Each structure stands twice: as C-alpha cells, then as structure tokens.
Amino acid sequence: MQPLAPRPQMTTLLTNSVLDRLERLRINPVGRRTSRSRGEHLSGKGGTSTEFCDYRDYTPGDDTRFVDWNIFARLHRPYLKQFHKEEERHVVLLIDASASMKFEDKLNLAKPLAAAFGVMGLLNNERVSAYASHQVGGAPDRLPPCRGRANMRTLFQFIENLEGHGDAPLERAVDSLLRHHRGRGVCVIVSDFLSFGDLKRGFNLLHSAGLEPLGIQILSPREIEPDVANDLRLVDSETQETLDISSGADLLNLYQEYRQRLENDLALMCRRRSGRFLPVSSATPVESVLFDQMRRQGWIE
Amino acid sequence: MNWGGFQSLSQLWLLSLLVPLVLFYFLKLKRPRAEIPSLVLWRQVLQDHRVNSPFQRFKRNLLLLLQILLLLFLVLAALQPFWRGGPGRNRRLPVLVDCSASMGALDKPGGASRLAEAKRRVREMIDGLASGQELCLISFDNTPRKLTGFTNNKRLLRDALDQIEVADVASDLEQALRLVQALGRSEPFDEVLLFSDGNFPPRVNFDLSFKLNYQRLSPAGPNLGITALSAQRAATGGWDVFVQIEGSADAEGSASVELFQDGNSMANERITVARGRAQRMVFQTKSDHAVSLRVQLTPDGFDSLAADNAAYLDLPASRPLRVFVPKTLFSYRHALQGIQDIELFPQETGDEASGAFDLVMSDRPQDMDIVARTRLSVGFIPPDLQRFIELGTNGSAVVDWRRDAPVLQHVQLADLVVLDQPSFTANAGEADLENLGYEVLIHGQRGPLLVRKQDSDALRFALLFHTDHSTLPYRVGFPIFVENVVQAALEQAGLAEALANRTGALPPLTLTPHGRYQIQTPAQMTEAATADDHGIVSGVAAPRAGYYSILENGAQRRRVGASLLSPSETALAGVAQIEFNEQLQVAAATVVVKTDWPLWQALLMVALGMLLVEWWFFQKKPGGWK
Numbered sequence A: 001m002q003p004l005a006p007r008p009q010m011t012t013l014l015t016n017s018v019l020d021r022l023e024r025l026r027i028n029p030v031g032r033r034t035s036r037s038r039g040e041h042l043s044g045k046g047g048t049s050t051e052f053c054d055y056r057d058y059t060p061g062d063d064t065r066f067v068d069w070n071i072f073a074r075l076h077r078p079y080l081k082q083f084h085k086e087e088e089r090h091v092v093l094l095i096d097a098s099a100s101m102k103f104e105d106k107l108n109l110a111k112p113l114a115a116a117f118g119v120m121g122l123l124n125n126e127r128v129s130a131y132a133s134h135q136v137g138g139a140p141d142r143l144p145p146c147r148g149r150a151n152m153r154t155l156f157q158f159i160e161n162l163e164g165h166g167d168a169p170l171e172r173a174v175d176s177l178l179r180h181h182r183g184r185g186v187c188v189i190v191s192d193f194l195s196f197g198d199l200k201r202g203f204n205l206l207h208s209a210g211l212e213p214l215g216i217q218i219l220s221p222r223e224i225e226p227d228v229a230n231d232l233r234l235v236d237s238e239t240q241e242t243l244d245i246s247s248g249a250d251l252l253n254l255y256q257e258y259r260q261r262l263e264n265d266l267a268l269m270c271r272r273r274s275g276r277f278l279p280v281s282s283a284t285p286v287e288s289v290l291f292d293q294m295r296r297q298g299w300i301e
Numbered sequence B: 001m002n003w004g005g006f007q008s009l010s011q012l013w014l015l016s017l018l019v020p021l022v023l024f025y026f027l028k029l030k031r032p033r034a035e036i037p038s039l040v041l042w043r044q045v046l047q048d049h050r051v052n053s054p055f056q057r058f059k060r061n062l063l064l065l066l067q068i069l070l071l072l073f074l075v076l077a078a079l080q081p082f083w084r085g086g087p088g089r090n091r092r093l094p095v096l097v098d099c100s101a102s103m104g105a106l107d108k109p110g111g112a113s114r115l116a117e118a119k120r121r122v123r124e125m126i127d128g129l130a131s132g133q134e135l136c137l138i139s140f141d142n143t144p145r146k147l148t149g150f151t152n153n154k155r156l157l158r159d160a161l162d163q164i165e166v167a168d169v170a171s172d173l174e175q176a177l178r179l180v181q182a183l184g185r186s187e188p189f190d191e192v193l194l195f196s197d198g199n200f201p202p203r204v205n206f207d208l209s210f211k212l213n214y215q216r217l218s219p220a221g222p223n224l225g226i227t228a229l230s231a232q233r234a235a236t237g238g239w240d241v242f243v244q245i246e247g248s249a250d251a252e253g254s255a256s257v258e259l260f261q262d263g264n265s266m267a268n269e270r271i272t273v274a275r276g277r278a279q280r281m282v283f284q285t286k287s288d289h290a291v292s293l294r295v296q297l298t299p300d301g302f303d304s305l306a307a308d309n310a311a312y313l314d315l316p317a318s319r320p321l322r323v324f325v326p327k328t329l330f331s332y333r334h335a336l337q338g339i340q341d342i343e344l345f346p347q348e349t350g351d352e353a354s355g356a357f358d359l360v361m362s363d364r365p366q367d368m369d370i371v372a373r374t375r376l377s378v379g380f381i382p383p384d385l386q387r388f389i390e391l392g393t394n395g396s397a398v399v400d401w402r403r404d405a406p407v408l409q410h411v412q413l414a415d416l417v418v419l420d421q422p423s424f425t426a427n428a429g430e431a432d433l434e435n436l437g438y439e440v441l442i443h444g445q446r447g448p449l450l451v452r453k454q455d456s457d458a459l460r461f462a463l464l465f466h467t468d469h470s471t472l473p474y475r476v477g478f479p480i481f482v483e484n485v486v487q488a489a490l491e492q493a494g495l496a497e498a499l500a501n502r503t504g505a506l507p508p509l510t511l512t513p514h515g516r517y518q519i520q521t522p523a524q525m526t527e528a529a530t531a532d533d534h535g536i537v538s539g540v541a542a543p544r545a546g547y548y549s550i551l552e553n554g555a556q557r558r559r560v561g562a563s564l565l566s567p568s569e570t571a572l573a574g575v576a577q578i579e580f581n582e583q584l585q586v587a588a589a590t591v592v593v594k595t596d597w598p599l600w601q602a603l604l605m606v607a608l609g610m611l612l613v614e615w616w617f618f619q620k621k622p623g624g625w626k
Helices: A016-023 A069-075 A099-123 A149-160 A170-180 A199-208 A248-272 A286-296 B009-028 B040-047 B054-060 B062-078 B114-127 B154-163 B173-186 B330-336 B365-369 B430-435 B477-493 B567-571 B600-620
Strands: A035-057 A079-088 A090-096 A127-133 A141-146 A185-191 A211-219 A232-236 A242-245 A276-281 B004-006 B033-036 B081-083 B092-098 B134-140 B144-146 B191-196 B211-216 B224-233 B239-247 B253-261 B264-273 B279-285 B291-299 B310-315 B321-324 B342-345 B357-362 B372-378 B389-392 B396-401 B421-424 B438-444 B448-454 B459-463 B497-499 B516-520 B526-530 B546-552 B555-562 B577-580 B584-587
Touching: A016 A099, A016 A286, A069 A079, A090 A099, A090 A170, A099 A127, A099 A149, A099 A185, A099 A211, A099 A286, A127 A149, A127 A170, A141 A149, A170 A185, A170 A199, A199 A211, A199 A248, A211 A248, A242 B040, A248 A276, A248 B040, A276 A286, B009 B062, B062 B600, B092 B114, B092 B173, B114 B134, B114 B154, B114 B191, B134 B154, B134 B173, B144 B173, B173 B191, B211 B584, B224 B291, B224 B310, B224 B567, B239 B253, B239 B264, B239 B291, B239 B310, B239 B567, B253 B279, B264 B279, B291 B555, B310 B497, B310 B546, B310 B555, B321 B477, B330 B342, B330 B477, B357 B365, B357 B477, B365 B372, B372 B477, B396 B421, B396 B448, B421 B438, B430 B438, B430 B448, B459 B477
Parallel strands: A090 A127, A090 A185, A185 A211, A211 A276, A232 B033, B092 B134, B092 B191, B191 B211, B321 B342, B321 B357, B357 B372, B372 B459
Antiparallel strands: A035 A079, A127 A141, A232 A242, B004 B081, B134 B144, B224 B239, B224 B497, B239 B279, B253 B264, B253 B291, B291 B310, B389 B421, B396 B438, B438 B448, B448 B459, B516 B526, B516 B546, B546 B555, B577 B584
C-alpha cells in the first residue's frame, strides 16, 4: 500500500494545518450584526429557519401554516410556533498596505491574519470582502464580496498579491471602503494604526454602517522598543518627512507613554463600538496570534 | 574693590566665533538618518510640553550647549583673566634680591635658606607675570648686579633667578638703590620690590624717589660665627692669635673652636656663648716660617649659617725689619739704633746695601727707586708733587697736624722751627694733592709739611722739609716719630700684625711681574688673572669664604684664605624699618606681596575637561545620556 502523497499547499499565507484548524473555528463578534438576507447567523428577530424558538398566541391574520396543531388538538386553542431567523453576516477585511506596513514583516503578518479571518468567513458561509489601502486619492485594491469555500483561492490570490506601498492613512481607507460596501457584519482592520488623521471618525463611520470594528494593530519590535540612543534624523517611510531628535534615549519613556496611550485609545474606540482590539508584534507567529491570543480573548471560537 | 580683570581684552572679538559655531552646528550637524514606519508617535512626543520645557530643550541641545561653553571658556582664556593678588599692578617693577651672606642662613635644620625663600617668592611673581608687566631682576650683596633688563620673558627671568647665589659678604643696600635709581631714568617705574632679611644698616644715605616695597623675609635660626681673627707678634717671638666669636640675638650655647696650622690641629677649646655677648679667645703659635692658620668653629646645636664658622689667616715668616737709611741722615740712624729687630743698611762698617727693603728713609731722591714697601722721603718734593708744591727757604711753622694719624701718635709738633718753606704753587691747593692720593698729615703755613700716600703695594711718607733744617731731631718726639714710621713699615710688611682677609676682594698678591695665573675659588671655579709690572695681582673677587688657590701653569703657587668676619652678617639682625634721607622711613611690609593669579590655565583645564565630558557622553557612555 503506497503512502498518501502530501496534500499540496493551498496558499503561501497559511499552512494547511492552520487551514484545517480554521475550518473548525468561526469569528465570534461581540454584537450580532447581520444583513437581512438569509444566512447562517441567527438574528434577534423571529424567522423562518428550521430551529424552533418559541410559542405565541395566535392572532387573526397569522399564517396558519405555523399553527401547532398537536397543541391545538390537546388544548383546543391555537398557538403559533416561532423559529429563529438566520441572517447573513459580512466579513470585511481592511488591510493597511501602505509603505509603513513593509517594515519588519508587519505586512507579512497582516496578510495571513486577514486571510485567516477571510477563510473563517468563507467556511462559515459569510460574505467576505477585502480592501487594501495604498495611495492617497487612489482606488483601493478591492475583492468584491464572495461566499463559500470556492472563493478561498480568489481570496488568497487577492491577499498574496498585495504589496506595501503608498501613504494612504487608515481613515481614508475606511472612507473608500464604505463607498463600496453594503451589509452588516464585522470589519477586520489590520493596520499599525499610525495615522495623523482622525481615527475616531473612521470607527464611527464603520459603526454606523453596521460593521463591528475588529482592530488588529501590528507594530514591529523596533516600534515597540525603539533604539534611538543619540541624535537622529527620523524619516517617515510614507511621506519622507524628517524629524530631528536629540538625546533620543531621553524621549523613550515619553514615546512608550504615547504608544500605550494610542493602544488604549484604539481599544476604547473599538470597545465602545462593540468591537475588539488586539495589539500584536510583527515578530509573533501567526499561529500564536490566531490560536492563542485571539482564542483566549474570544475573538474566534 | 577691583578683584581682577583681563589682560588682553582685545581678544574679545573671538566671541564672534559663536555665530559660525551655532550656524555650523545646525547646518553641519550630521545626524544619522533612520527610516521609521511613521512619525506619528515621535511627533506627538516632541510636541509634549515636558519635552519642550527649558530643561528638556537644554538636554536636547546639550552638544551645542557644551560647544558654546567650550568656546566661551577658550575665549575667556584668550582674554587672559587674572585674579588680583596685590593692591595694584605695575607695568615695570624692579625686584631687588639680597644675596648677602646672611641670606644663606637656614630657618631650621635642613630647612630653606633666606635666599631660597626669596627666590621662591620671586618665582611665583614670574609665574604670574602678566603680558603687560615687566620685571627687572637685580641681586645685590656689597655690589649690585643687574641680572636682566625690564622683560616679561619668563624663561629669561627664571634663568637669571637661578643664577643668584649667596655671596659671603655683607650687603650694601645703598649701592643697589642707586643702581635702581639710575635704571629709572631710562625706564621709569613707580615701585621697587626689595626681598631681604633686613641685614643692613637701618639708616641708608639715599634720597628715595620711588615707592619701596620692603618684603622682609622671616628670620633665620640661631647662629654662632667668627667675627674677627687677627694676630700680633708676641714679645717672645711667636704670634698671639685673637679670635672673636659672636652670635645672633637668639643664639646661645656651647661650641668648640679648633685652630689648625697648615692643616694640623694645634689647639681645641670649648666655649660657651651667652645670648647677646661676644666671646674672645687667644691662641699662641710659634713658627719661624710663614704658616697658614684656620680657625674652625663647631657649634653644638643648630647653626643656621655655615659661612662664618671658619676663618683663615696667613702669618708671615718671622724676620728683622730691613731698613735703609743713608749715613747722611745721622739723626734717623741714631734713632733706629734703639729699636729691636731691625737690620739697618748700609751698615756702619760698610756701604753694601742691596736687595729689597721694608723701609727706606732718605733725603736723596734717587734712593726712592730702591724697592721697599714703605718709604719716607726727607727734604725734597716728590716728582709727582712738584707741579703743586715748591720748596722755599723762608722758613715755616706747623699750623696743625693729624694727631690721630698713627705715624704722628705721641708726637708733639707745636713750636717746631722749620727753616725750609714748602708752599703751594699758584692755583694749587690741598685738593690737588688729594686727587693724587695724598693725605696731608702736617699743615704748614704755606703748604704741607708731611704727606702720606697709600698705594696698593707701598706706603709713602714725604717730609717736605729737611729735618736737619728744623728743630725736630732735637725734640723728644723725634725718636717716637721714627718708631711710628718703623711700626707702619712693620705693618706694611706684615711683620707686626696680621689680619685675616675678608671676603669681597683678595688683598693684592705679590707674584711674578706679568705672570698669568688662574685663581681657583672655593666653589672650584677658575678665573684668570695677570700680574702688573710690579708683579701685583689685585682686584681678585672673593665672594665666598674659603681658600683661593693661585695656580701658575696648573701648579699651586700660593693659597690665600678669605673669611666672612662680619659681625652684622653673623648677628643675622634684620631691620624692620629703613630710614632714608629727609627722615623718610620705609617699614617692612606686613602683607606678603602677592602676584596676580592668572586664570587662563584653569580655564583651559576646564575647557579640556568639558571636551572630555562631551566626548564621553556622546561617544563612550553606554546608552548615551540618561
């Protein structure tokens, strides 16, 4: 008996073993935001799914098909059976593919993470769309909403082909996203969230569009612990602007203070909009992020 | 009160270097470029008010601040700031340094001499010499020496200062001040600095025309020393050697005094010297030939001055006095016959009279050519006086005479009848004689009757009238006069008394005419000397006590000792106040003269330290400035 040939790798983003594990997981949003179209997610409202939910008194005008005749036979009173309503949920992947994400494998972590969320969405029959922001004023790379396992390869190709360049800030990317997107669900934002703009506005727009923000902030190790002992001229990778600092070691405490403050603000903004926030280092393996940090924090189940 | 200032304010323009410094700092600051994903966080950091607080700004531009401070310190150093040490600053300042014998006294066993202390203080002045100041170093003992002109060349001044050594002679402040006064005519100054222990007479015959800053050095320790050494021929034929021991005001105690004759110890005695008292001793020595004596004083306790602990005396060989008197001067020959230890020539039995004589008494001018140490001419005018004195026959009388002159002691000349008449020529006077070195001992009615002249090698008396033409030979004082002349001849020949030579200059030495000699000093230095036509070597400086060897072709020809023998130097007394003419008094300064303290070295050191700190912080310190 010949041994089985190894299964070919589906994508360079995630290993087959990770994909196998992802098949058994699904995104666990804080709220339940779904679209009216039928789907696999139970909505808060009563529906026509096969899953029984409750009984209620019959009132004239109700559809007699949902009268429980067995109870009517025993009690001589008509009761109406109610069923859960299952609606469709959108999983929007917003990937920051600006030049700043090229640093120290930030984009290389952002892409598999986004792919993992896309895979979970597709495997759970959710509508998955993806956006990647690059240049200010330019149209974002966009993967139209798709559903089902058959679209996994399309999703992988879209994400694999992303390259980091441009200077688009995140809030502009949100604007571009919402110009095309329709539907409620979650918006997985993978970015470093280092923007001069007003992030709060972007989160508000997402919230009002019915998308729960799931923010994943990826920072490189040197961003978390900068090595700026002496005088330096810092150059912004996106705008090429420069900033001179003297005695950089003196400023590290302040830097950490501001970095922590940004994390806290982002976490607060996400939490207030029924979302989640997770800061990770680009040096962290994707498996560790997915199956350790995110599972422990209830991002996926 | 003015605490200090700058010596070179013209260098203030260097402050303008601040402009290019700041300019280049910002233009040329080579910051390493570091590309980072985003400036978001860093911009927020730099906008934080804590970063922009003055202290943080200071820390951010610490390098610039250090460089500005460095430049400021360098500019300050270039301005040559100084901390004022003295009450004022003089552009020219003559510095008198006493280097007499007492300056060699130590303050304690193994301590520093007064001269070393003075040199230390002068050296401090030289080190602190400002660029606009000039010093003129003058050392003085019995003569002043200008070591440098007015200069601010520190090396030159230091070298000159190092050359100053103690001379075993007494100091003469007056001569030094006169030299300084002469200097002031060409290069004016306001103040003169005097470093001395004050061992000079309290009254100085000098019209002080400048401010004298008298820096009196601290007194030295106790001292005992030999202050006099002489010998007289004893009646027994030997010599009585007299030694006097004195001490400083605070010196008392015992000592041993040892007499060496030709290097051999002849006597050793213990003495005790009371405070402020002198101790006199007499040694007897007997020798037919010339001997060299050395008296060595060895105090039991600490003795601050060693130069006065030894004295030297040369005794001539004992012999009769050789006297030449022509037979025509019968009265003189008759008077001489009563005096012992005299060989009278020509003898009564013959006319032979050759060789050198100790005394020549003659009324014949040609006899004055006979070699002799002492001559007495009688009845004629010496050739060098004939321009001023002529001899007449009108008779004369004694007007006055020098009763204190040794040759006229106990000689009564009143009512002396003189038939000759020596008289001044027209327009001549006593001043003309003095210009020739003559001293009038007996004044006549129209001119001198007896004159005396002391040359370097001979003593001359001239009786300008013939005694046979006077009543002098018939007077009681005549044999006394002759004996006084004999006594002067004995002293001149060194047969009656011997005095120790003092330092300063050696006595004239009789050697071979035109001979070339080397004088080896006690410090083993050698000087050349040449004898004159008469074989006399004179004017040999003897600044140090000890033996001076006269060498001829490398072989010792003679040895002469020179001793300090100065009661004032031995006493180490220092005057606290000097009195000048017109009752002008200068007291010793109570404040030690301080020089301006230059600060530029300190500023340079600070700048260097700052440079090292900067280098360490920015290059070497791990993790940079925390």
